[in-house]
Amino acid sequence: KPMLAEGLQKLKKGTENKMNAYSVNVDGITQHGGGFYMYTTTASKISQVRVKMHQMFTDVSRYMEDNNISQSGDPFVLYNQWDKQNNSAIYSVGIFTPSLVITPAESSVLNGIMPVQKVVKTTLKGDYKYLQRAWDEAYKYIADNNLQPSEDQSVFEVYKVSAEETENPAQWVTEIYIPLVQAEEEVLN
Numbered sequence: 001k002p003m004l005a006e007g008l009q010k011l012k013k014g015t016e017n018k019m020n021a022y023s024v025n026v027d028g029i030t031q032h033g034g035g036f037y038m039y040t041t042t043a044s045k046i047s048q049v050r051v052k053m054h055q056m057f058t059d060v061s062r063y064m065e066d067n068n069i070s071q072s073g074d075p076f077v078l079y080n081q082w083d084k085q086n087n088s089a090i091y092s093v094g095i096f097t098p099s100l101v102i103t104p105a106e107s108s109v110l111n112g113i114m115p116v117q118k119v120v121k122t123t124l125k126g127d128y129k130y131l132q133r134a135w136d137e138a139y140k141y142i143a144d145n146n147l148q149p150s151e152d153q154s155v156f157e158v159y160k161v162s163a164e165e166t167e168n169p170a171q172w173v174t175e176i177y178i179p180l181v182q183a184e185e186e187v188l189n
Contacts, residue, residue, distance in 0.1 A: 020127065024134045026122045026138060026141040027121040030119060030120075031119070032114075032121075036097045036098070036101070036111060036113050037076075039093060039094030039095075039111075040059055044088070045089075049091060053091075057075055060095055064095060072096045079155050079156065080092060117153055118179070119178055120142055120178045125170070128174070147180055155179065157177075
């Protein structure tokens with residue numbers, strides 16, 4: 001029995017190690033294509049963001065399904081405001097669509113358009129508990145390369161592979177996008 005217990009403990013530890021594996025890669029400067037998206041917005045305490053996002057994704061997805069609106073990209077969260085001092089966040093949860101959708105006035109799910117924009121892209125492969133490390137790496141890259149984040153555009157996360165696709169957090173893929181200030185000649189071209 002002791003050998004069996006020891007073997008099971010090693011197996012458990014090995015499985016936990018594999019599930020806790022993660023990597024952060026700052027992919028660098030790229031252009032995000034933007035596009036139309038269906039979304040809903042809320043405000044909450046920072047500690048409630050992850051919990052509320054799940055229901056918001058469900059609401060947007062259900063609305064799109066009920067209204068035969070096709071999806072043309074992965075789900076994302078757009079951080080409109082992140083206020084650590086007051087422990088509050090305003091954020092939108094969305095799913096890209098191929099075109100403009102006019103929603104009824106009473107709808108809590110709306111349609112928006114994200115502009116094409118120059119961004120720093122960072123990819124986290126692993127559990128969401130490592131997101132802060134990925135954000136820190138992205139902002140370190142921005143500082144190290146003398147780049148300037150845009151104050152006019154919101155940062156966002158795109159969930160390429162999520163808990164909906166696989167239960168193993170080591171296989172989750174989240175892309176972080178931080179819009180950059182564009183030089184005037186870049187905007188005109």
